Amino acid sequence: MNVTTIEVTVNGSRESLQVRPNLSLLHLLREDLALTGTKNGCEAGECGACIVLLDGEPVNSCIVLAVECDGCTIETIEGLNDLPLMQKLQKAFMDENAIQCGFCTPGMLISSLALLRRNPNPADAEIRTALLGNLCRCTGYERIISAVRSTAGI
Ligand code: FES
Numbered sequence: 790m791n792v793t794t795i796e797v798t799v800n801g802s803r804e805s806l807q808v809r810p811n812l813s814l815l816h817l818l819r820e821d822l823a824l825t826g827t828k829n830g831c832e833a834g835e836c837g838a839c840i841v842l843l844d845g846e847p848v849n850s851c852i853v854l855a856v857e858c859d860g861c862t863i864e865t866i867e868g869l870n871d872l873p874l875m876q877k878l879q880k881a882f883m884d885e886n887a888i889q890c891g892f893c894t895p896g897m898l899i900s901s902l903a904l905l906r907r908n909p910n911p912a913d914a915e916i917r918t919a920l921l922g923n924l925c926r927c928t929g930y931e932r933i934i935s936a937v938r939s940t941a942g943i
């Protein structure tokens with residue numbers, strides 16, 4: 790199969806990568822770049838476990854082709870970990886017991902970060918709307934909503 794060279798910035802590092810036309814951004818991150826904090830849940834754009842920031846906007850990386858990312862900036866949970874707002878979110882998730890198995894947590898945190906960047910003090914309804922694309926099998930969501938609420942406005 791033909792390969793294409795793409796140039797991307799991943800977590801601040803400029804990368805030149807050879808990709809197959811059918812390679813998803815999710816597989817590029819997990820398998821080619823060993824960034825396994827991005828989770829593979831459904832591979833159908835349904836669960837949000839694979840969310841990353843693409844040019845600052847949250848996307849389901851399983852339904853984005855790597856070739857579409859040429860020239861783009863990609864941020865994964867590994868690259869966002871040290872941001873002060875992400876650290877506040879992580880502490881709130883722990884304090885509110887909003888993590889059980891943790892599979893959904895990277896995607897939840899990135900969606901929450903994106904929300905709080907565009908609206909630092911969202912209403913509960915806005916938090917729920919922002920997390921509609923993130924499925925959690927464990928927590929029942931209320932603790933996650935509480936964690937985001939407790940981070941808002943800090
Ligand atoms: S793995 Fe991408 S949305 Fe579920």
Ligand code: FES
Nearest residue numbers: 889893925926927
């Ligand atoms: S904590 Fe298990 S899927 Fe959300």
